[in-house]
Amino acid sequence: MSTTPTLLVLFIGLIVGCCLGIYEEEVGLRDWSIRNIGQLESVFDYDQDLLVQSKLLVYNQNTNNYTNSFSLALLDKNTGITKWRQLIPVQEDTFEQILINDLDKDYFITISNGNIIRYWSRVNGELIWNQVIVSTNQCYQASFVNIDTLRVLCLDSVVFLSIKRGTILSSANIDSEKNYQSIPNTFYLYYRDTDNNVQFLPINYQNSKVDTSKSKHSVSLDLAAGDQVTGHLALEGAIVYTSSANNIHVLDIQEEKNGNALNVEKQTIALFSLIKEQGISIVGVDSVYPDNRFTVVLSNKSKLLLEYTNRRLSVITMIEQHYVMVRPSLSGQQQQLFIGSNKSDGKIELALATESAKNPQPLPMGINTTVNGDIESIFSTDKQGYCLVVTNDWAIHMIQYSSRADEPPILLWTREESLSSVLASEIIDFPLPELAKLEEFEYEFNSTQGFIQHFTRRITTQIQDLVSLFMGSSTDANKDVIINQDNGNKQRTPKMILLTTLAGKVFGLSSDKGTIVWSRYYSDFDRSRAESKIFITKKTLYYPPEAAIVISTTSKSSSTKSVVSFINPLNGKESSNKIINHNILHASILPIVDDHHHQLLMIAVDYPPNQPSPMVQVYPWNEYIRHHSFASMKNIVNYYLVNHTAATVQGYRIDSMANGLKGQLKSDPTWKISFGANHQILAVGSSNAHEIIQSPAVILGNRNLLPKYVNRNVISIASLDPKLSLLTITLVDAVSGITIKSFTHAHSAAKVSIVHTENSVVYAHYDLTSHKQHISVIDMFEKTVEWTQDTYSSLSTSKQDIAANLIIKHKTFDFVQGLIKTMRLAITTKGITSKNVLVGTVSGQILPIDKKWINARRPTPEEALPTDQEEGLIPYGPRLAFPPFFYITFNTTIPALRSIETQGTDLESTSIVLAYGVDVFCTLIAPSLPYDILSDSFNHIALIITSIVLLILTFISKNWKDSLALKKKWK
Amino acid sequence: MSSNFKNNNTGAYTRQWSLGSTGSGSNSYINSGSASTGSGSSNTTQQASMINNPSKKSGLVPPASTSPPMAANQLTAAQSLELKKKKGWELAKSPAKNILMTGFFLWMIGNGINIFTMPVIIYAVINPIKAIFQVNAMFSRFSDLKDQVMEMKMTYIGIQLLLLGVTLYKCSSMGILPITQSDWISSLPIKKTIEFSSGSWV
Structure with missing residues (x-):
């Protein structure tokens, strides 16, 4: 009888194991992630491992600034790979102490948030217990009294805790104004009074009570x-x-x-x-x-x-x-007293303070002030000569040092921790194979190029491809880009991911494995303003490509300063830069291309300061642009500025040239929407410039068309009245300033994410009374369309026309799988694949939802018509619930998820998804299954063998038939 | 009366068809031929060619060449024409019998597009078109009916068009006829917005 439960448990274990096995198979097959630990603050050495505590800067969208968060991790000393990582909850914004248990070094204590004491296992990062000291939030020092008792020193009390269970054994009040400090290895506290007398206060814990009798x-x-x-x-x-x-x-x-x-x-x-x-x-x-x-x-x-x-x-x-002193070791662990130089000549050197600083050793190649900035801190972990050097770019370098002059320091590994605070991202193609390039050209072919030119290019490209095939070399010009593809890479043509970080470092990562191809450090990046944007100004198709990085920089004067750095996104080398001595209000790429295939970069600067007509600069500004594009630019280029504090949105239009020689234009205000001083603007959504729209209308069940209202200039503004918790979503034409429609939601929280796709606006909002996460959708259609016109002008459309001609549908759904942090549209190369909305949850997971589920035209079951069924409309149900295997992050999470970026790949079915928070995560998704690619399990060998066998059999049977016919004739 | 003579000048046979003059042989052939027209237009075409050169296919020898003419049994020219007219109209109306059957058959195959339905649809479209194009050959033997042959042809074509219509209706219900707006969606322009806008937070 007793074997039955055992078998049952084994069976359940087997099933759970299988389920976990499924996840394990999927994780890492098409995705990779970089797990970061943040800025290093303290290290403890365990022979083969390093226990590290570090600080993370987590972006807070509501306050638009960064808050401190903290992490603990165990690193492999030889490789720097994390064995485990624990993130202290983000609401705990202070970290007071990490203390190793001297009596049992496999455990350690942390104090965070001023009153939360945690006891951890070093082996697997398991939390043994945590205790909140509710009477205070100003605990700052812990020490071990004996094998069972921990003493925590707070501003107004001394608390004794059981090490085994974490329970509070006893506590004693102390004068909070005296700011007591402990003396190592004694139970005495000391403080200095106003008369400069040092007072010693004995507080001990003996026989289960606090002893202050001494x-x-x-x-x-x-x-x-x-x-x-x-x-x-x-x-x-x-x-x-x-x-x-x-x-x-x-x-x-x-x-x-x-x-x-x-x-x-x-x-x-x-x-x-x-x-x-x-x-x-x-x-x-x-x-x-x-x-x-x-x-x-x-x-x-x-x-x-x-x-x-x-x-x-x-x-x-x-x-x-100019020397940086090594940080003190934890718990009095032995260490070597290293000093590192921050010399003005840019060299980084390391020496031992105890010997002589006259014999410094230069750090290995690759670590210098140009690439990494100055040394920020040094951590010595043992007496063997190992040390961790943290540079200004937050990179952690593990160095093996020898004081002998003939043995230069060896770099064992480097962790780029600035990737824990990514500001902006962009994805660009690697140089394409010739045939893929041909496809791209065909796709981009338009009537302005002319048939002859297109035909010539096609022939030339094919000849080049043939030549390169026979010569055994590619004619691609990117000899400086080396990508290692030895791990069974699933991406046919990987892409380059550009990331800018809060540390001022810009990275180029290959999308196949996440390897850092290049990095570039901007030492004067202004971290307090943290403004950084990336624009692709020249595609890879027209080699060499170009990217513009717009960053705010520090300035000695009080005025703000920015730099536009034009780099080659494939190797990170800077081709030119422009210094802008004014505050940048807005930067954007324009849909105008010069004769060298550069897309124009527009920058609106606050000059003259605080004037209603900001100056606009355009790069590149050359003869071609002046003669060919300037006139059209004047009429078509608009921009808007969202003022967070005043709750206004102001529209501008480029009006006239102020100084044609330098590419400076003037912008005039055109419209303004003010939401009132008591309102907050939570989010502004706009269409994704990378999105390709393939279909101008929806095909109804009766095979008629319902034209989509496709206006890329529609923006959606989410504003909140905090007193009434009233959320208003206002759809505005950003060119004319016409308000198209607005929707309100009562009892809403101050967190909204918006995604635009084709004729739809999808937004996520939280209801405070029902405690439900909602996803709402607005779908816009037109009643009648002049199909002979292939352009749409916002300026020639009046508000009455819009009101009379638009059909606007709205639906709200309950999203039951957690709170939503961010949303993004999954982009595909040609927009044929069905649209998917990627929902990033607060827990750090990403769920793709097909747009058919978030459709405002979903009929209620009682109203559903046969034509709706014919069309494929799903009857309306308020809940949006999806099975857990839909998550593209599987069983992993991206802590403090901030944003998601997507881009199409060379396969229409597949999108590349990049998400970042504390970690950087990248994966390939196929929203409508990989219909244009053979599955991984497809047996190519069987196909080839079958084809060959069939060919042979055909040949044999033909001969056999001929011989039979011949014999028959001779009979 | 002899029916087939070789023209010495041209080297071609001149056919003069004599209905019923040789008794049961000729009549039975025509009867069997006309009966077979009911089975479809392809049979009708075959029958027409058999009528044109009966000795080739059926193996029947025209009686006129072997038996002496019997004046008592011969029809008058008017009767012959009347009979011919009757047979002509029979031929012209013969496809009408197929309409219901074709309709029923098309209804039975359902609206799915697959390897079993498509051949049926294709033949149902091709056969009327083929029959319309072969109408002249079909009615060549009735050419001496002069003005009425045109009416016969028009009737025949009309019925074939009706058959084609039934098939096309089926095609449209299957959704393989580009007759709705949605079939031409790829040719509709996706409107490009002339103006460009972008925005930032300040």
Whole structure:
């Protein structure tokens, strides 16, 4: 009887295993992800592994700024690969301490958010327990009292916790104004009162209760009049104070054997008894290192490394200003005292502070200030010469250092952690094979090129392809791009992913594996403004391609400054740049191409400042553009600016040339919509420039046409009245400023995502009363269409015409699979494949939803007609629920998902999807199944063998038949 | 009366058809021929060619060449013409019998487009068209009816068109006739917006 439950459990386990196995098979087949840990803050060495704590900057859309978040990870020391990673919840915006359990190093303690204590396992990152100290949120220091007890020092209390269970054992209140600090390896706390007396307070935990019975102690620092304390730190058995009179006061602490009393001896050492240089004063103390070493910061920004042993203070070395000192190790772990140089000549060097800084070793090739910026921090993890160097671009370099001059430092691995804060992205083709290029040309062929030119190009391209086939070499010009495709790559022609990051580093990643092909660091990037955009100004089809990177840069003056950097997106090399000494209001690519296939880049700048007619600059501005495109540009180019604070949307039109020689134009305000001071503009949606529209109408069940209202200038503005929680979605023609229609939703939260596709606007909003995530859709159709016209002009369409001619449908659905963070349209190359909306959830997963589910024309079941069924309309149901295997992220997530980018591939059925948050994730999706590609399981060999066998059999049977016929005739 | 003579000048046979003059042989042939017209236009065509050269296919020897003419049994010219006219109209109306059957058959095959339905539809379209184009050959033996042969032809064509209409109706219900707006959607322009707009947050 007992075997039945066992078999049942085994059976269930087998099924679960199979299910997990299915996921495992799928994960990584068509996707890759880069798992980031963020800016390194502390490291603990475990022989083969590194336990790291780092800071992540997570974008908050509501406040439009970045909030601190924190992560813990275990890295393989030899490869830098994460063995596990744990993200501290994003709402915890402070991280106070990470403390290794000295008695059992497989466990460690963290304090975050001021009052959340967590106990972790180092082996697998498992959270053993967490405890919230509800009475305060200002806990800042933890220490182990004994094998069972943890002491947490808060501003107004000392709390003792059980290490095994995390329960609070006891607590004692302390004066919150005294800001107590602990002394290592004692149960004493100390603070300095206003009379410069150092008070010692004993708080111990014995016999299940707090023991404060031991005697208190007080020592006067005996400061002279006007002398003030500038800093303090606690060593093992000593407390060091520095004062403005350039004295270092050391309080040597000795506990009596019975532990009931404290012997404190004071020494005062003048700075100038330690160093020879004159005219230097003490600014404060900096860090404590193992072996009772610490640094004192001097007025010339250099640091003095001191050591206190045997009741004697001695100088180890003076560390000059341009050196960065190694960070103190966690839990007093042994380390080598490295210093790294930030010299003005751009070299990065590493040396040992304890020996001599005169023999610095240059870091390996590839790490320099041009590529990585200056050294930001150094972490030494052991005594073996391993150290982690963090540069300004947030990159973490694992260096193996040898002090011998003939053994230069070796770079073991590098992690590009700036990828944890991606600002903008763009996807561009690699140089195409010749035949694919031919297809592209055919697709782009239009009447302006002429038949002869098109035909000539076709013949030329085919001849080139033949020549390259026989010569065994490609005629593609991209010899500088090397992509390793040795891992069974599923992408026929990979693409280059361009990413700009908050650290100011721009990356070029190959879409097949996510390898970093190139990177480019903009050292003067203004991280506080964090404005960065990428535009493809010249396609790969017209080699060499070009991308424009518009970034805000730091300026010595108070005025804002930006740079437009034109680079080759395939190798990251900059071809030119433009410095713009004004605030950039708007930047966009225009649908106008010059004679060298450059698409025009338009930049509206706030010049003259705060004037109603901003100046517009256009790049490139050349003779061709001036003569051929300027007149049309004046009439067609519009832009709008959304003012977040004033809740207004202002439209502009390029009006007249202000300075034709430099490509500067003037823009005039044309329309303005004000939502009122008490409103917030949450989001503005517009059509995706990459989207190709294939069908101008919907085919109804009776085979008539319902024309779509395709106007790429329609924008949707989501505004919220916070008092009433009233969400308004307003559809506006961004050229004429005509309000087409508006919809309102009561009880809405301040989070809206919008996607435009063809004639539809899909938006996600959250209902506060029903606690439901909604997806609404607006579909716009026209009653009558003049099919003979192939253009649409917003300026020649009046509001009455729009009102009379438009059919606008609206439907709302419940999305039951979590809160929606962002949405994006899945783009395909020619727009034939059915449209899919990619929904990114707050949990970091991505779900593609076919547009047929989010259709405003879905009839209610009782109203459904046979023609609706014929058309394929799905009867309306309020719930949008999809099976979990629809998620393209499978069982993985993208923490703090920020945005999704898509692009078509060379196969119409397939889209490439890039999503980024803390991680960067890329996958291929086939929204309507891969109808133009053979499946992975297709047996090519069987097909070939069958064909050959059939051919042979045909040949044999033919001969046999002939011989039979011959024999018959001879009979 | 002799029927087939070789023209010495041209080397071609001149055919003069004599109905009923030789008794049951000729009549039975015509009867069997006219009966076979009911089975479809292809049979009608075959029959027409057999009528043109009966000795070739049927193996029947025209009686005129073997038996002496019997004046008592011979029809008058008027009767012959009347009979010919009757047979002509029979031939002209013969496809009408197929309309119902074709309609029923087309109804039975359903509206699905697959390898079984398409041959039926294709033959149902091709046969009337082929019959219309062969109408002159079909009615060549009635050429001496002068003005009435045209009416016969028109009737024959009309019925064939009716058959074609039934088939085309079937095609349209199957959705393979480009007669709706949706069939021409690929030729409709996707309107390009003349103006261009983009926006930013400030």
